Amino acid sequence: MIKIMINTPKGGVGKTTTATNIALLLAKRGQRVLAVDLAGGLLMSQALAQTPEFAAGTGNKIDSRETEAVPTRFPGSSNFDYAVIDTDDSYTVFEDLLRADQNGWRVISPINPLDQVGLIRIPHELRGVAVGAYLSPNGPKMKVFANMAYPGDATEGATILRNALSIEGIEVLMLTTTVPYASTTSAPIRLSDAAYNTALNNLLAEIGI
Numbered sequence: 001m002i003k004i005m006i007n008t009p010k011g012g013v014g015k016t017t018t019a020t021n022i023a024l025l026l027a028k029r030g031q032r033v034l035a036v037d038l039a040g041g042l043l044m045s046q047a048l049a050q051t052p053e054f055a056a057g058t059g060n061k062i063d064s065r066e067t068e069a070v071p072t073r074f075p076g077s078s079n080f081d082y083a084v085i086d087t088d089d090s091y092t093v094f095e096d097l098l099r100a101d102q103n104g105w106r107v108i109s110p111i112n113p114l115d116q117v118g119l120i121r122i123p124h125e126l127r128g129v130a131v132g133a134y135l136s137p138n139g140p141k142m143k144v145f146a147n148m149a150y151p152g153d154a155t156e157g158a159t160i161l162r163n164a165l166s167i168e169g170i171e172v173l174m175l176t177t178t179v180p181y182a183s184t185t186s187a188p189i190r191l192s193d194a195a196y197n198t199a200l201n202n203l204l205a206e207i208g209i
């Protein structure tokens with residue numbers, strides 16, 4: 001089972017949106033998906049529970065939990081191809097995963113380039129994460145991407161994020177795919193927006209999925 005964790009040390013950047021849509025997209029591809037909801041609001045769980053892909057009797061399952069640290073074991077994991085894990089910003093994902101010496105995790109970190117506060121704070125915090133990952137070559141790998149959680153030009157957003165990351169010397173972490181703003185009424189599910197759907201597929205391809 002491949003574990004894809006979505007985590008950014010900041011609220012409102014698009015963690016739940018990204019996790020929910022990746023879980024649904026993989027399920028639509030016919031993969032067996034365990035959606036793990038570690039975010040207090042349970043928005044992902046509630047949204048996926050209403051989709052046919054996650055109905056009882058399908059190969060997919062929703063697991064919501066309250067834990068202090070990132071769980072490293074998932075009972076029944078052999079029944080799933082992917083775990084897609086939503087978190088909130090209270091999780092120190094990398095510390096948890098490095099402490100448990102976990103490998104094989106994919107951590108992806110959405111950043112909203114139009115959120116000025118996050119743009120300063122997040123790259124600074126991720127620099128520490130990047131150093132930790134560098135020192136632990138078999139440990140978890142993290143990638144970040146521009147998620148347009150506000151309406152705006154995606155190309156411009158990517159440039160803004162790349163500049164912010166380069167101030168901390170970590171632009172190497174950035175995926176080339178930018179996820180555009182999707183104006184749908186079905187939030188958090190946004191796959192009906194063609195550009196959003198395409199971007200999410202490209203994003204997964206970039207991390208080898």
Ligand SMILES: Nc1ncnc2c1ncn2[C@@H]1O[C@H](COP(=O)(O)OP(=O)(O)OP(=O)(O)O)[C@@H](O)[C@H]1O
Pocket residue numbers: 010011012013014015016017018039088089147148149150179180181182183187188190
């Ligand atoms: N690509 C996108 N297109 C349109 N709206 C988006 C996109 N990404 C996020 N949003 C919107 O931005 C807001 C924050 O997104 P989301 O809830 O996914 O962030 P979060 O990081 O999970 O927040 P929290 O820290 O509160 O859990 C929501 O209203 C969401 O619908």
Ligand SMILES: [Mg+2]
Pocket residue numbers: 015016017039087088
């Ligand atoms: Mg959330």
